[in-house]
Amino acid sequence: MGVRSAEKGSEELPSLATVSLDMRMDKGVRILSFIVLPLLPAGAATFPLVVGNGPDGLGTLGLTIFSVLFLAGLVLTIVGLRDALYERVVIKNGVIRHTSTFTNRTLRFDEIRGYRRTDMYLYLEPRNADLKRVKVHKYYQYSDFFEALLSRYFPDLDVLEPDNQLETTLDSSGRGLDEKSREALLRRAKITSYLLNGSGIAVGAAGLFIRQYYEVIMWALVLLPLICLLTVIRYKGLIRMNSYEKSRYPSILYAYFIPVPVIGLRVVWDYNVIQFKEGWYIAGLWGFMVAILLMTGTDEFSKKTATDYMLLSVMALFSAAYMLAASLFVNCYYDHSQLEKYAPVVIDKRIGKGKYTSYHLTLEPWGPLTSPEEVNVGSSLYQATEVGDSVHVEKGVGLLGMPWYQLPQN
Template sequence: MYETYKGRHIFSEQSIRYEGALRHKEIPLQAIRGYRTDDKYTHIIPVSKAYPSIRIGYTSEGYEDIKFWLADRFPDLDVQQEQEAQDILQDETLGRSVPEREEKLAQARQVARVLNGMAWATAAWLFFYPKPYDVAVQAGLALPAVAVVALLWYQGLIRADERKDSAYPSLSPALFIPSLGLLLRVLLDFELLDYLMAWQLAAAVAVLFGGLLMYGNRRFISMPNSRWGAIAMVFFCALAYGYGAVVAFNCVFDESPSRVYTVNVLKKHTSSGKTTTYYLEVGSWGPRTAPEDVTVTEATYDHTMPGDSVQVYQSPGRLGVPWFIVGE
């Protein structure tokens, strides 16, 4: 109640500011994409997440004058989205008749909704409880590929990037979230002995994956107001999927016998950030001719002390990239 009493919206020719008792926000006018209105608020939408959004309640003093002020300077994104939806229904390249285009748009929205929901579930599965492990990894490998197929099937009707003010459904979560989950999983679980070869293979997969994304998303890349966002999404999806897919396929599906080394533990330490990484410093073994840190699971870290020994399992890799894991 005190925040509501103290809160003020300040409009100038440079920015819109919110000054409250506990919160302060400011958006430069050139960073405002537009505004949206619902039954309780007018929402001022920035061009990117680098800037905060500001909402103005309909009970604010001078609310009608504020809406006129905004309408003189910025697009109404609700009207813009409605106009974009009408453009879709009038686009003869997307179907022979309006009912056919309406049906196709509804199908595309449903496909995007299902794949995006599966994306979040798959990423959570990979990151929090990847069991059975190979099945979870297969899901992480398959879902972005299925999303690319959907993008190509509904060419020009589904976008790879995401814009909340767009009438076009987006597959951004289905493309990026499982790729990111797969990338984090392999970074946590596997260590490579030849990163140069891994990056060469990852670059080849990223170019192929990114090329398909560029082709399927070319309609939106050609639009000046969405070009750079669309290109950025393609780049990050291709990079995450390229490396994650190569390392996952190389390590998870490697059926070759491993060479086992018994090595001494010299030290142990952790690295903390958003997640905690556990390290053991071990003596030389196989291709490692000097003591180096290796990552281990939390359980292995807790049960192992300096002076103990651990097993290093080295494998040649399904794609020829040698890798290893450490166990008790």
């Protein structure tokens, strides 16, 4: 369909009926979807190779998680590719209809209360609470024209309503405070979020690039997400895990998320965990607890919409990943048991050339490992070792019962 805009001089709502649009995903985005989306199940398929060390492999729980990840990636790929081909928003005769794999929503223009925007979407909010809002991707064809149309004929709710929403949250966070004290509370919340986000960036960089003060840096990484969680609950939604564009709510997104991959990388670099079935249990329980705390302890997810539940699921998964990484650090670093000594023979060696140079030795089967195992080592140990040499391996039982080993670098 073509595009016919309303007459420039008219400001009455019925003139919207002259607009005719058929918006589909932009061609470039569709091509990118067909390149990127198949990587989801392919990435999940590497899960056993990443974590399946030792004779116990993944274990029952690990295999279950792998199966869920693979199937979820496969489903997301199929749905995403189908939507790339067929999802669309059609505007005709004063009606907007959004159709996709799981969506078929319609709103008349006179049923629209206003719109909100994020970096990726435009949301059309209905006047009637019984109706569902319509979501329009910003990477649709004609999306710029459609956004200009909305800004001309409908109120921007992100501009009109954030103050009201914020006042409601301030009522919950600062009951009994006068206006001056409430403004001070908001300023304190913003300063707190700036400090936490800055700390997240700082300790994340320290964890990646500083070798000294290992224990201090690791504990800073471990404790920061816990401090963020307590802060969000303490401020009862005034400080949020994330906030949409133009929102006045301070967010601690960086402080909560940056430490997680850094802890994981340090654990992978420093230790080789043979099996961590217990870690999956701890991680799963923690992820569930975080989701419950965020849902009941703050008003950030109080609307109980599909988006809320999706964000809660992401928070739960990320929190589970955090607890798994933190548990592995505690398990290995604070394992003061008598280490078992082994001297396996190196059967292969290689240098990984990517964004960063990595050094790998492949060891013959030893102790609990019944097949050859490739391990990361430092450059000095790599240079000092040849194929056929024996290397020293120290194996611990793990403070939390997850056996691990390391190769002393000296």
